[in-house]
Amino acid sequence: MIIAPEPRLEPAPAPYAATGQGRDRRRRRRRGASRQAGLWRLEMTLGAVVLVALTVVLTTWPSQVPARPMPPGLALAHSGLVVDEPFDRAVPDGTLLDSYVFNGSAHPGVGWVAGTAHGLEVGVHPHPGWQGWFAVTLHSAPAATVWHAVVHRPAGTSEKPVEAVLAVQSASTQHNGTIDYVVVSSLTVHGRSTWQVGSAHGVVADAVTRFLWRQPLRRRAAVTQAVTLRTDGRHDLEVWFGDRLVYRSTTLDMHDPPPFQAYLEVQAEGRPYVAGFTDFWVTADAPVTVRGLAPGSRLVLSTGDGPVRAVADAGGVAELHVPPPVLSGTGTLVVTRDGASRRYAGLHYAGGDVIVAG
């Protein structure tokens, strides 16, 4: 838009000495003008500051990690948790869209997502051909991260192939269209089901999956599976079902550039299908660090996978190496020193956390 301003005008002329005419009588000072102008300038400056502050407040994005109150005597100095979504209550679509993008090969309306009390449900309505829908995390996480979700598939069988999928994919897909990911999925076809692990590469819709591990197709395959995986995107991949390590390799050739996003996904051939996801968390692949301890203190953290022990070093720092399947959870921390114990119940811990005691 162009503004055509009026030209600047020159000040009034000097008086005419020869005729004795005096100075322009309007050239007298107006009382209070400078003060009013100064106030206006302060008003504009204050407004500018308010504008910036308001913008920062309004653009602060909601966290996918709820506040974690620590037991008395402990303080959370640094959180390693990236995502913590139990999906144990209904969540409006709008709220979900602040953390996930819904998309897929199916048309909007055919693919759908709902946050229910039974989990995050991702599904497709009846459609032609092989189509799918997913909820992908808005934010990404680096390679040194553990990903976990409990994946539910419908108990029934299907003759046509259907899949419930947890995939960890390079976030660069959104920029260059390349699809590089590792995947854990439940496949059902010809009335039988299986769980499988794979690695895929491709561009946009042409990804080719190489299966690295799979169970045989069975009529009674697990309907629900707690899946935990860890990968560096290049050579390493570990997958746990529950607390059981089902696949591990350090010699893969994957070329999946970090950071990664999680895809909670469903695919189906022709028929409607739905997959459910609960207890979805993503956390740093790092020990839980406790600081501020007396040197030599003994720590025991009870997790869902048994106790984890550590001893504080000379600097009063202890590192609890929690197994990946339970790297985020709630447990009880007991700190013992010279026969005296202090118990911290209800501690919500996660890999990468730095907790300060005392």
Add this chain to the structure above:
Amino acid sequence: MTTAAFDTGGRELGFHVAARTVVGRCPAPLNAFEVAVILETCGYTATRARSLGAQSLPDLAQHVFDLVPLYASSVEREAAEPVSVKATAPGLVDLARGFAYSSPWLVSLATLLIAGVSFWSSDVAIPSIANTVTLATAVALLVTGPFIQAFGRRASFYIGLDDQGMVVRITRLTLELGLAATLAACLVVFAGRDLLGAGTPATTRLGIAAGVSIAALQLGLAAFYVRRAFLAIGVVVLTGAGALLLLVARAGSYVDPTMLVVWQIRLVALMAAVCWVMSAWWLLRVPPTDHAPLWRPSWSALGRAVAPYALYGVAFFSLVVLPQLVSCGVLEGRYSFNPVFAMTSGTALVVLVPLLAQTVASTERLVVQQLPAWLTQFTVGEVGGFRERVRQYWRSQLAMLLGLGVVTAAAVLVVAPTLGAKVPLLADLGHYPGLLAASVAGYLLLGTGLFAAQLLFSLSAPMRPLAAGGAGCAALAVGSLATIGFGPTVSATAGLVCGAAAYAVTAVLLARDAFAHADLTYYRTL
């Protein structure tokens, strides 16, 4: 019987008599040109001017105008430097100044491309954010347009009068009120979307922040344009763009698109804040003479004076923004970002760059150099020659504009689709040659209409551009509604082409008429 002393006194006396005569007819002449016209209508000729000691009638007018403040209420002065009376085409410096006018949005587009931000293209990572930011931009442009036009027209006038009080008043009436209006509009739009379930909590807040920040920057830059502070504009805009690019570079190979958008909006807000502070403490500060003005208009009078400019601002920005809203399905009762239309129309927008530069160059040269030169040369009795000069200038500038436009349009149509292989954001452009061609034609017409409208504004004829803008909006509505059955993309493109065509044709015809009937009252524009 002439002595030096007597001659001086006699000449001065004659000038004072002429000044009283002029003031009797016109209590507040704007400049020496107006004084010359009044003197001529009162019977003063070149011969009589020489008999009073002046070299010519314009010279007499200048002396008389200097005396007017002693007898009347005018404080305005004019400072027309003598220049060649021959109409000359704008040079490279004029064009460079024209490009400088466009620097904020040119830098914005370049930054978006370099940063890989996708609102301008088909590559949309997060639809909810794309919807929010594009809608916020549309709201901000539509609401601020009228306020910016009104401010641009009146602020420099009061700056010229050294009236800080009126500068404050016009700033409050236009820029500050414009920001408040944008905030209200954003609250209504985004809270409404939230209530209807079309938005999300975070994007509702983001939309309000984006709308207000963009509006604040638009309004904040207005004072820079009025003061022609191009260097300062460049510093502010390039610093902001540099900060964003630094952020992108430090983020590594992958940039979180949500964080990028958030930081973009925060940077826009920061740039806007800097602009407002600079405006208050520097650009809108007038010399501390603080003289009491004889006439200070009421709020309502001020509103009436700026209304035509404000309404034109509404019409022009409607032509720019409404096609985007139509493309997103507003006519179907929804808003979802249309990447195809955004990509084709965004690419076609490049056509406007040289057209805007030529428009600014032509307008500046006309107002600053040509009109003062012609008004010095011609008297009321010689209006025929004056009209011939004005018509010549209009035709030559229009021809140059169209030439520039056609060359640029051809370049965009040929080159842009080939960039798809190298620029991922434009990857799909080659699939839509028809839409691209139509959008290019639309912006070519829009630029032509803008050129004619700005020249009319430079002649202080706001009603004609307003009529052109109104015709354009009506045609846009008809074009979009008539083609709604073909889908929102076609409907939006048809609306853009029809609206821009009606705007251009009307503005060019009205400008041709205005220049054909030129008279010496154009001194009022100076």
